[in-house]
Amino acid sequence: MKFIRSQKPRQAGSPFVFDIGTREKAVLLETLRLYPLLDASYHQFSRRPKTIGKADQEWLEEAMDQQRLDHKKKLGQLFRDNRCFFKPGKHGFRFSLTGEEMEWMLRVLNEIRVGSWVRLGRPEMEAAHALSLTSGQARFLAAMELSGYFQAVLLEAFS
Amino acid sequence: MAATAVPLAPPDTERKEKTDAKESHDHGYLVICWNDPVNTMDFVTHVFQVVFAWPKAKARRHMLQVHNAGKSLLARETFEKAEHYVHQLQGYGLHATMEREE
Numbered sequence: 001m002k003f004i005r006s007q008k009p010r011q012a013g014s015p016f017v018f019d020i021g022t023r024e025k026a027v028l029l030e031t032l033r034l035y036p037l038l039d040a041s042y043h044q045f046s047r048r049p050k051t052i053g054k055a056d057q058e059w060l061e062e063a064m065d066q067q068r069l070d071h072k073k074k075l076g077q078l079f080r081d082n083r084c085f086f087k088p089g090k091h092g093f094r095f096s097l098t099g100e101e102m103e104w105m106l107r108v109l110n111e112i113r114v115g116s117w118v119r120l121g122r123p124e125m126e127a128a129h130a131l132s133l134t135s136g137q138a139r140f141l142a143a144m145e146l147s148g149y150f151q152a153v154l155l156e157a158f159s
Numbered sequence: 160m161a162a163t164a165v166p167l168a169p170p171d172t173e174r175k176e177k178t179d180a181k182e183s184h185d186h187g188y189l190v191i192c193w194n195d196p197v198n199t200m201d202f203v204t205h206v207f208q209v210v211f212a213w214p215k216a217k218a219r220r221h222m223l224q225v226h227n228a229g230k231s232l233l234a235r236e237t238f239e240k241a242e243h244y245v246h247q248l249q250g251y252g253l254h255a256t257m258e259r260e261e
Binding site: 038043044046047048059064067103111113122144148151155 | 191193196197198199201202205209242245246249250251252254256257258259
């Protein structure tokens with residue numbers, strides 16, 4: 001996947017456009033299908049909960065649950081019909097995202113990355129590649145790396 | 160880059176009423192981001208830019224503090240604003256918490 005262009009100076013709603021190959025598109029969609037990988041209990045509002053309060057922790061968990069539902073709903077639309085995101089191009093497809101969709105995609109990909117890392121036992125990055133993995137875990141190691149790769153391409157478009 | 164950011168939703172109104180009672184003029188609530196091995200440096204910098212509308216240099220300085228020192232104090236705010244920031248940062252998957260200043 002390669003960043004092609006965005007309108008400069010950026011205007012609200014103007015898209016970021018990427019070239020993406022057919023196989024790479026399939027890999028991106030398969031990676032996105034893993035979402036969600038975390039549940040609300042992952043989120044910790046405070047390291048000293050006594051000074052903040054149980055209700056604040058519950059409020060955070062509710063907010064994260066709601067965000068996950070919203071992201072999942074939008075992903076459902078992407079899986080059902082992605083023609084507005086992917087248009088046939090010279091080397092596969094032109095993948096277009098508005099600024100808002102870029103942030104959404106970054107959040108979704110990051111949850112897949114973090115969720116995969118949690119399922120691998122929260123290893124240090126160097127150690128993750130030295131783990132002896134079951135086939136189930138191997139899937140999460142791949143998802144962690146792939147989501148990180150797609151995130152990096154998206155982030156490069158901002159610079 | 161912050162100009163490309165999605166406007167962040169204000170805290171929920173119903174919740175606002177509840178937290179008004181929590182010393183809304185007290186800026187003694189700290190927003191802290193903690194290091195983890197999984198969030199990339201570029202991603203963390205980007206999130207700080209979006210959430211706080213910081214220039215890249217400031218966002219990067221705080222990201223490096225998280226990376227090197229294990230944590231960075233991002234904001235000292237009222238309860239309501241600090242809570243809003245924590246929700247935004249956690250929504251991006253960062254390990255950010257709110258602590259009461261001692």
